[in-house]
Amino acid sequence: MRKNVVFFLGAVAGAGFTFLVTGPQGAQLVAAAGAATSPSTYSQLNLFGDVFERIRTSYVEKPDDTKLIEASINGMITALDPHSRYMNEKAWRDMQEATSGEFGGLGIEVTMEDGFVKVVAPMDDTPAAKAGMMSGDLIAQINGEAVQGLTLEQAVNKMKGPIGTKTRLKIIRKGTETPVEVSIMREVIHVRPVRYHTEGGDIGYVRITAFNEQTTDGLKKAIADISKQIPPAKLAGYVIDLRNNPGGLLDQAVSVSGSFMARGEIASTRGRTAEETQRFTARSGDLIKGKPLVVLINGGSASASEIVAGALHDHKRATLIGTRSFGKGSVQTIIPLGAGNGALALTTARYFTPSGRSIQAKGITPDIEVLQDVPDELKAGSETKGEASMQGHLAAEGAEQAGSQSYVPPTEKDDKALAAAFNLLRGVTVNADAPSSAKTAIPN
Numbered sequence: 001m002r003k004n005v006v007f008f009l010g011a012v013a014g015a016g017f018t019f020l021v022t023g024p025q026g027a028q029l030v031a032a033a034g035a036a037t038s039p040s041t042y043s044q045l046n047l048f049g050d051v052f053e054r055i056r057t058s059y060v061e062k063p064d065d066t067k068l069i070e071a072s073i074n075g076m077i078t079a080l081d082p083h084s085r086y087m088n089e090k091a092w093r094d095m096q097e098a099t100s101g102e103f104g105g106l107g108i109e110v111t112m113e114d115g116f117v118k119v120v121a122p123m124d125d126t127p128a129a130k131a132g133m134m135s136g137d138l139i140a141q142i143n144g145e146a147v148q149g150l151t152l153e154q155a156v157n158k159m160k161g162p163i164g165t166k167t168r169l170k171i172i173r174k175g176t177e178t179p180v181e182v183s184i185m186r187e188v189i190h191v192r193p194v195r196y197h198t199e200g201g202d203i204g205y206v207r208i209t210a211f212n213e214q215t216t217d218g219l220k221k222a223i224a225d226i227s228k229q230i231p232p233a234k235l236a237g238y239v240i241d242l243r244n245n246p247g248g249l250l251d252q253a254v255s256v257s258g259s260f261m262a263r264g265e266i267a268s269t270r271g272r273t274a275e276e277t278q279r280f281t282a283r284s285g286d287l288i289k290g291k292p293l294v295v296l297i298n299g300g301s302a303s304a305s306e307i308v309a310g311a312l313h314d315h316k317r318a319t320l321i322g323t324r325s326f327g328k329g330s331v332q333t334i335i336p337l338g339a340g341n342g343a344l345a346l347t348t349a350r351y352f353t354p355s356g357r358s359i360q361a362k363g364i365t366p367d368i369e370v371l372q373d374v375p376d377e378l379k380a381g382s383e384t385k386g387e388a389s390m391q392g393h394l395a396a397e398g399a400e401q402a403g404s405q406s407y408v409p410p411t412e413k414d415d416k417a418l419a420a421a422f423n424l425l426r427g428v429t430v431n432a433d434a435p436s437s438a439k440t441a442i443p444n
Helices: 025-033 039-058 065-078 089-099 152-159 215-229 250-258 304-314 376-381 416-426
Strands: 005-009 017-021 085-087 102-105 108-113 116-122 138-142 166-172 180-185 187-190 194-199 203-208 237-241 265-271 278-281 293-297 319-322 330-336 343-352
Touching: 039 065, 065 085, 085 089, 085 152, 089 152, 108 152, 116 152, 138 152, 152 166, 194 215, 203 215, 203 416, 215 250, 237 416, 250 265, 250 278, 250 304, 265 304, 293 304, 293 416, 304 319, 319 416
Parallel strands: 017 330, 203 237, 237 293, 293 319
Antiparallel strands: 005 017, 085 343, 102 187, 108 116, 116 138, 138 166, 166 180, 194 203, 265 278, 265 343, 330 343
């Protein structure tokens, strides 16, 4: 039985990818699984070989064999679903670098949509955020070169470069008649995934912006510091803000969920075969000792964020406030293809919340829906379409749900969802479905 390391990736390459990592032998296992190939399949493979050879020998200019192969692989993979993809060696290294929590660039999470690079969300305190880039922006040009025709990896690579140099972007923004042009200085991006403070002397607020290698440690530090500032007798509870968090490492999502649960299942994955089924359970124990918990989500909360929200909700450990989440509920297996060959990210399973719900193309609906007051000039870009709008996405189990509002006011005083969370913890708002402690958790 192969050993798998599971993680999600949202940063840089797209919203909320869910990955299983296998060794190079994983490719052999995949090939073995499809050993019963029909004669017609071999005929098609022969056709591919004939076309490849004809291009190599007869095209008007001598083509680059490596580029031909990569383009062929990319064409095959992109015909499957929006989240399967091939990464050449450089893209594979870049992805590993990004999940470490420190890398060079602009500080945006992106995906591909309709031939453009779409901004999922700018990261807090990065050059992109300071330049005013917004969730939903479509990048049409990079340094004067059109994005259409490029792969996501090619576009991302063009936005990278030496620290201290500039990237010029032309952006199509909903609600604006002409493209917006911005010039952004590249910096070393230190992804600080956890920010926190106390509110009113009785509530701990923790914002998690990404699930990278530093997230759980950051959460533990936040809880420890808040506990020092607010005595247990005065602590009304915690707010965990997952809005516009596109995902990250699954082991971090599992450990974050487990930090608020005494026990129980956090998530499960199911593929084509029974062998692909895996279950992830809480192990670390409830660090806040049963104190009330509110989790904020919105249309930009995807993948690993939905795992955390779904687990805490299903175990009645937290009340969810905000708008429906993104709806990314599939799992990609990363198969390294050997030295110098990069890796394949292939959709192999769906994941499910502890109650057995699939959130694929549906998202998670909050217990209390709160819509923000959006300034007129930002209304056109305040909605996230969600997984259900992505071309070629896996179908939902049941009716699919469109996206939802993803706008978060820049100042806390204007944040209606956050105010609702504070009110709920202080008992100002009555909600019959709001759990009061972890004692109602589903037994494992």
